[in-house]
Amino acid sequence: xxxxxxxxxxxxxxxxxxxxxxxxxxxxxxxxxxxxxxxxxxxxxxxxxxxxxxxxxxxxxxxxxxxxxxxxxxxxxxxxxxxxxxxxxxxxxxxxxxxxxxxxxxxxxxxxxxxxxxxxxxxxxxxxxxxxxxxxxxxxxxxxxxxxxxxxxxxxxxxxxxxxxxxxxxxxxxxxxxxxxxxxxxxxxxxxxxxxxxxxxxxxxxxxxxxxxxxxxxxxxxxxxxxxxxxxxxxxxxxxxxxxxxxxxxxxxxxxxxxxxxxxxxxxxxxxxxxxxxxxxxxxxxxxxxxxxxxxxxxxxxxxxxxxxxxxxxxxxxxxxxxxxxxxxxxxxxxxxxxxxxxxxxxxxxxxxxxxxxxxxxxxx
Numbered sequence: 001x002x003x004x005x006x007x008x009x010x011x012x013x014x015x016x017x018x019x020x021x022x023x024x025x026x027x028x029x030x031x032x033x034x035x036x037x038x039x040x041x042x043x044x045x046x047x048x049x050x051x052x053x054x055x056x057x058x059x060x061x062x063x064x065x066x067x068x069x070x071x072x073x074x075x076x077x078x079x080x081x082x083x084x085x086x087x088x089x090x091x092x093x094x095x096x097x098x099x100x101x102x103x104x105x106x107x108x109x110x111x112x113x114x115x116x117x118x119x120x121x122x123x124x125x126x127x128x129x130x131x132x133x134x135x136x137x138x139x140x141x142x143x144x145x146x147x148x149x150x151x152x153x154x155x156x157x158x159x160x161x162x163x164x165x166x167x168x169x170x171x172x173x174x175x176x177x178x179x180x181x182x183x184x185x186x187x188x189x190x191x192x193x194x195x196x197x198x199x200x201x202x203x204x205x206x207x208x209x210x211x212x213x214x215x216x217x218x219x220x221x222x223x224x225x226x227x228x229x230x231x232x233x234x235x236x237x238x239x240x241x242x243x244x245x246x247x248x249x250x251x252x253x254x255x256x257x258x259x260x261x262x263x264x265x266x267x268x269x270x271x272x273x274x275x276x277x278x279x280x281x282x283x284x285x286x287x288x289x290x291x292x293x294x295x296x297x298x299x300x301x302x303x304x305x306x307x308x309x310x311x312x313x314x315x316x317x318x319x320x321x322x323x324x325x326x327x328x329x330x331x332x333x334x335x336x337x338x339x340x341x342x343x344x345x346x347x348x349x350x351x352x353x354x355x356x357x358x359x360x361x362x363x364x365x
Contacts (some may be wrong), residue, residue, distance in 0.1 A: 029086065030079035037075030041067035046107040099157065100150045107149020111141040172196035175288075177235075178258050179209045182228035184272040186290050188235060196270075197240045202232060203261060204247040205254045259283055301329070301360055305348045309333070309362075311340045330362040339364070 008133035045067020049060045118141070119134040149156065177200050181187045190196040210232070212224030236243050251257045257277050262269045268286040277287040301307070309323040309331050321336040332348050333339075352365055 002245025003283065012268070028344070029083050032077030033079035033082050034072060036073040037078065038068050041071030041074070045070075070125050080140070100153050103153030104146045104150040106156070107145035107147070108142050109145070110149070111143070114145070115141040120258060155240065156239040157240065174201065174265055175199070176201045176203070176258055176262045176265070176267050176269050176275065177206070178269065178271040178276065179206050179213075179228065179254070180276075181270045181290065182206070182210065182231040183213075183224050184290065185227060185231055186272075187270055188231050188238075191235060191238045191241050194240055199242050199244060199268060200235060201244050201246050201265065202235075203250040203251075203254070203258055204245060204271070205257055209254060255279070259285055301325070301348055301351060301358075303348055303350060305330070306345060306365060307348065308343055308345050310343045311336055313340065329358050329360055331362055334361070334363050336364055 042064050045063035045065070046060060048067075080266050108350025115134075115138040119137050122133050122137070123130045125133070134296070173181075173196065174344060175196070177187060182202075187196065191200075198250070210228040210248050212225070212228055213221050216222050216225065232243070235241060246261060248257065255273075258269060258271075258276075259280050262280065262285045263283060268288055269277070269280045270288055270290070271280070272290050277289065280287045306335075307325075309325070311321040311323045313322050314320065314337060315322050315332050319335045319337050321333050321340050323331045323333065325331060331346070334349075336344060345365040348360055348362050350361040352359045352361070
């Protein structure tokens with residue numbers, strides 16, 4: 001993933017976050033490699049032309065010109081191949097957390113140091129056998145050290161008393177926030193109250209979704225989009241979290257990109273989308289359930305409790321009326337349709353917990 005993490009700017013007059021991107025200077029690298037090839041082949045052409053005893057100034061110029069032409073062509077080919085290889089390596093490195101790279105490098109150096117000590121007796125063998133065996137030992141132990149360092153990076157950092165941050169190495173300390181959670185707005189309350197701390201990763205595709213919703217002609221959808229962008233701005237200003245914008249181009253499936261990002265960074269996924277939460281959990285990505293958290297802090301209501309509630313609308317079934325508790329819990333009252341618009345005393349008959357919250361069924365007292 002070609003991603004660079006930056007904090008999204010939150011302007012007061014515009015909801016569009018400020019993003020800065022450094023573009024790789026591929027064209028300059030091609031020209032640099034080409035220049036090296038041109039110089040090398042021009043010198044080679046000059047040396048070949050001047051070694052002939054009968055070489056004239058014309059032959060020397062011809063050798064230099066021929067070498068320059070060959071170097072120009074081959075330099076362009078190798079330059080483009082170099083840019084492609086560097087871009088591929090950069091793409092792979094951006095997918096790996098910085099903590100893993102550091103630990104892998106330390107493991108590589110440790111493996112090379114071990115190889116240096118273990119190959120001392122080998123050089124008593126014949127040169128061909130010694131150098132071949134030494135190269136094999138260096139390559140094997142170096143690669144093994146790199147792999148072990150990456151695999152055990154958490155334990156290695158713990159041994160020296162360090163704790164990596166913002167690299168996606170601690171589940172629960174780093175979280176990916178999706179569009180539905182920002183529109184929902186409760187993630188801001190979690191941050192404000194201190195229940196959610198650490199690093200929050202917001203994918204650039206999520207910001208594009210929020211901007212598209214905020215620019216729609218539907219007033220309700222437009223309000224939702226603006227609420228989500230306002231949530232991003234509030235998260236940026238919060239002192240208990242650090243917001244990072246992860247940029248990635250060419251994303252067609254936002255949900256898949258978020259799950260992939262959470263897996264790569266070892267992060268949790270904060271979402272109010274029930275289906276996305278199920279997919280993430282199936283892929284071993286932890287998903288804090290906002291609805292369950294909200295339900296855990298609601299005033300407990302049990303069977304037989306007596307309440308006073310205002311009925312506001314019809315229910316689905318005949319004779320039913322619906323009201324709401326202060327925390328938003330829906331209360332369905334049987335045989336109370338004619339009392340809509342009034343506060344009535346009711347007795348709780350049943351409480352049902354659903355994926356989206358809690359429903360209370362009651363009867364008139």
